[in-house]
Amino acid sequence: MTYQNRRTFLKNGLVAGTAILTPMSLMKIMAQTGQNVNSPNNKVLLGVIGTGSRGMHLMQIINDNKNQNGIEIVAICDVYKPHLDEAQAIAPNAKAFEDYRDLLEMKDLDGVIIATPLHVHAAPTIDALNSGLHVFCEKAMARNIEDVHAMALAHYETGKILQIGQQRLFDPKFLRGMDKVHNGDLGIVTQIRAFWHRNNDWRRPVPSPDLERFINWRLYREYSAGLLTELACHHIQVGNWAKRALPIDVRGTGSISYWKDGREVYDNVALIFRYEDGTQFIYDSMIQNKKYGLEVQIMGDKGTLEMETNRFFLENPPAPPKPAGIVQLVQDLERNVFGSVPIGSSSWDAELADTNPGEPIIQNDSTDGTPESLTGFANSIREGKSIPGLFEEGYYGTMWTLLGEQAIDTGEVVKIPQQFVV
Amino acid sequence: MKVFEYSTYAMGTRFHLVVPGWDEPMGAAVGAYVSRILREEEDRMSRYKDHSELTKINNNALKEFVEISEPMKQILDECQFYVEATKGAFEPLLHKVEKMAASAETINEISSKHQTSLWKNIKWDDHKIRFLSSGIALDLGGFGKGWAMEKIVDCLKENHVTSAFISFGESTITTIGSHPLGGPWKTQIPNLYHGKPLDIELEDASISISGLKVKKVDGKVKKMAHIYHPSEERMIEEDILMLTKSVSPLRAEILSTALMAADDSQKTAILQTFSDDGFFECKGGNWQMLKKPLKQANES
Ligand SMILES: NC(=O)c1ccc[n+]([C@@H]2O[C@H](COP(=O)([O-])OP(=O)(O)OC[C@H]3O[C@@H](n4cnc5c(N)ncnc54)[C@H](O)[C@@H]3O)[C@@H](O)[C@H]2O)c1
Numbered sequence: 001m002t003y004q005n006r007r008t009f010l011k012n013g014l015v016a017g018t019a020i021l022t023p024m025s026l027m028k029i030m031a032q033t034g035q036n037v038n039s040p041n042n043k044v045l046l047g048v049i050g051t052g053s054r055g056m057h058l059m060q061i062i063n064d065n066k067n068q069n070g071i072e073i074v075a076i077c078d079v080y081k082p083h084l085d086e087a088q089a090i091a092p093n094a095k096a097f098e099d100y101r102d103l104l105e106m107k108d109l110d111g112v113i114i115a116t117p118l119h120v121h122a123a124p125t126i127d128a129l130n131s132g133l134h135v136f137c138e139k140a141m142a143r144n145i146e147d148v149h150a151m152a153l154a155h156y157e158t159g160k161i162l163q164i165g166q167q168r169l170f171d172p173k174f175l176r177g178m179d180k181v182h183n184g185d186l187g188i189v190t191q192i193r194a195f196w197h198r199n200n201d202w203r204r205p206v207p208s209p210d211l212e213r214f215i216n217w218r219l220y221r222e223y224s225a226g227l228l229t230e231l232a233c234h235h236i237q238v239g240n241w242a243k244r245a246l247p248i249d250v251r252g253t254g255s256i257s258y259w260k261d262g263r264e265v266y267d268n269v270a271l272i273f274r275y276e277d278g279t280q281f282i283y284d285s286m287i288q289n290k291k292y293g294l295e296v297q298i299m300g301d302k303g304t305l306e307m308e309t310n311r312f313f314l315e316n317p318p319a320p321p322k323p324a325g326i327v328q329l330v331q332d333l334e335r336n337v338f339g340s341v342p343i344g345s346s347s348w349d350a351e352l353a354d355t356n357p358g359e360p361i362i363q364n365d366s367t368d369g370t371p372e373s374l375t376g377f378a379n380s381i382r383e384g385k386s387i388p389g390l391f392e393e394g395y396y397g398t399m400w401t402l403l404g405e406q407a408i409d410t411g412e413v414v415k416i417p418q419q420f421v422v
Numbered sequence: 423m424k425v426f427e428y429s430t431y432a433m434g435t436r437f438h439l440v441v442p443g444w445d446e447p448m449g450a451a452v453g454a455y456v457s458r459i460l461r462e463e464e465d466r467m468s469r470y471k472d473h474s475e476l477t478k479i480n481n482n483a484l485k486e487f488v489e490i491s492e493p494m495k496q497i498l499d500e501c502q503f504y505v506e507a508t509k510g511a512f513e514p515l516l517h518k519v520e521k522m523a524a525s526a527e528t529i530n531e532i533s534s535k536h537q538t539s540l541w542k543n544i545k546w547d548d549h550k551i552r553f554l555s556s557g558i559a560l561d562l563g564g565f566g567k568g569w570a571m572e573k574i575v576d577c578l579k580e581n582h583v584t585s586a587f588i589s590f591g592e593s594t595i596t597t598i599g600s601h602p603l604g605g606p607w608k609t610q611i612p613n614l615y616h617g618k619p620l621d622i623e624l625e626d627a628s629i630s631i632s633g634l635k636v637k638k639v640d641g642k643v644k645k646m647a648h649i650y651h652p653s654e655e656r657m658i659e660e661d662i663l664m665l666t667k668s669v670s671p672l673r674a675e676i677l678s679t680a681l682m683a684a685d686d687s688q689k690t691a692i693l694q695t696f697s698d699d700g701f702f703e704c705k706g707g708n709w710q711m712l713k714k715p716l717k718q719a720n721e722s
Pocket residue numbers: 049050051052053054055077078079080083098100115116117118120138139140165166167215229230
């Protein structure tokens with residue numbers, strides 16, 4: 001669908017941004033997993049741009065799940081030689097590049113994975129799409145909303161797939177959890193809370209001082225919005241996904257409260273997103289206490305999901321089965337009969353030890369969705385089309401993250417400018 | 423008549439409260455109080471909760487003094503009383519507790535290291551506790567339900583409940599007042615092997631039953647040892663039931679467990695000391711009274 005067509009489609013049909021993405025459509029894509037993906041015509045040939053920590057992790061996952069994804073890494077690119085060399089060890093047959101523009105000119109390439117620092121997402125993504133390649137770009141999308149929007153336009157105009165690395169969209173516990181939210185198992189959801197807490201300086205070791213900003217790009221505002229773009233954007237996407245809506249506005253505060261070591265990004269942030277229906281989404285993140293770790297709590301009048309830890313709690317958990325003696329006693333009393341209560345045993349072994357431990361959302365929680373997101377990308381390439389609504393999840397995840405940054409910086413309540421609604 | 427019922431899971435088992443004459447709006451508040459008491463006491467005494475006061479004591483009291491709450495101090499004092507009164511048959515301190523619940527082989531392996539009187543290995547005062555020996559842990563498994571039941575009964579009475587029937591895991595049963603149609607509550611305690619049940623009447627009184635733990639495994643009922651015999655240094659495997667009747671649910675629970683573990687001299691001491699209480703044993707299909715209680719001696 002071209003960009004113009006899409007706008008008309010949205011105007012006529014759906015409210016912009018409300019997800020057309022259903023967990024079912026993702027599950028369908030995943031169901032194709034492993035279907036003859038390794039036959040020569042079915043192989044998906046990818047290049048990886050930015051082979052740092054995440055880039056190499058993704059390469060490793062691709063290699064470990066070859067039978068599911070059928071991806072072959074045929075090219076790698078990094079401006080930093082030590083990382084390029086390490087990546088070459090993972091993909092010995094891949095052609096190595098130092099300039100991504102050379103990589104984009106390779107023949108027979110289906111797509112690229114982009115895992116460069118945040119400020120180096122937009123240019124390679126747009127260039128790759130314009131070269132006719134499909135793109136898997138790591139979250140967050142870009143350092144500013146103009147670049148994010150430009151990436152969206154390139155995606156709509158070229159018709160090439162652009163998938164953002166929001167792996168929760170492929171995580172079975174999030175998929176099943178969203179099913180529960182959307183089919184009413186939680187009742188009416190009016191509050192979402194999410195947080196991501198760590199206790200460390202978030203620094204990477206730097207071999208020489210002139211590489212400080214290059215390696216620790218997360219700590220400098222020119223390259224990153226710190227905790228917001230690196231962590232919060234995951235949960236902000238989940239919030240919108242759960243509500244199947246976009247926030248109406250965001251307000252927030254932030255500070256450098258503890259790690260006063262020359263970094264420029266906040267080490268302590270709080271945001272509140274409001275939704276049309278009155279829902280509040282309260283988010284916070286910090287790196288000086290790890291007790292509460294990370295969680296997304298979705299709260300309705302009938303139940304609560306704790307997505308990261310795979311738990312579902314009913315507001316009114318089912319009562320335990322009644323022993324026969326108690327059933328008889330109550331029946332007798334209701335009929336004003338004086339009976340004897342047959343009851344008593346040495347010890348009844350409960351099926352449930354805790355008072356309300358909740359229940360797992362899914363059994364066998366064994367993936368964070370990253371392998372599946374790569375398989376999903378490869379399957380979309382094979383089908384030649386994007387998973388409906390998937391890109392928009394990533395788009396608005398980043399967009400509202402950056403609007404949150406604006407809210408913190410200006411102290412104002414920030415809405416999305418109309419021209420950035422896609 | 424109207425009946426208010428409240429059921430929940432607590433302390434690893436199920437809890438049921440029946441209040442005749444009450445309805446849902448009246449009962450909801452006491453249901454909430456009961457639920458809070460159960461949660462508070464579980465948070466204090468559970469060995470299975472990482473953050474319970476008991477877990478903190480078990481994890482740290484060997485290395486250092488651990489601060490204790492006022493209720494925990496009362497619990498320890500209460501245990502002290504029953505350890506002495508039962509001549510050690512009641513033993514809330516276990517050696518290598520985790521292993522104790524494991525397989526029979528493991529139990530044999532550790533039992534040789536087990537000392538009969540562990541209780542002397544802890545010291546506490548009004549504010550703190552310390553373990554004097556390694557490899558021990560407090561275990562309030564034969565205490566907690568009775569303790570919580572006492573709190574619940576007090577709370578219900580404060581809230582004007584004058585007649586109620588309460589079952590905690592079916593092994594501890596308490597009544598408040600008399601049956602609404604007059605006279606004591608009548609209960610029928612099943613026998614082992616389909617023998618004749620035991621009829622017991624209860625009026626402001628409690629019973630507690632100890633025996634092998636009943637567990638459903640693949641739909642089949644299995645009986646499992648779960649009480650340790652301190653003086654014989656083994657898990658109790660005999661398929662018998664011990665029942666204690668008392669005005670206090672806590673005492674009923676402690677003494678029924680202690681009797682399972684007691685040797686002859688301990689048994690005699692228990693029957694003599696607690697002469698107001700009633701004791702019954704079910705062995706090979708027969709219920710038999712161990713000692714006729716002096717008061718409330720109306721059991722058949
Ligand atoms: N989805 C997730 O859970 C997840 C997890 C971690 C990181 N990430 C994302 O992955 C991206 C990379 O993070 P990282 O931790 O791997 O960072 P990193 O610094 O370890 O790696 C970035 C790599 O990009 C290279 N690079 C920089 N400029 C380049 C250019 N112009 N051309 C080619 N290569 C270039 C760097 O040399 C480095 O090797 C970030 O956007 C981050 O948010 C996502």
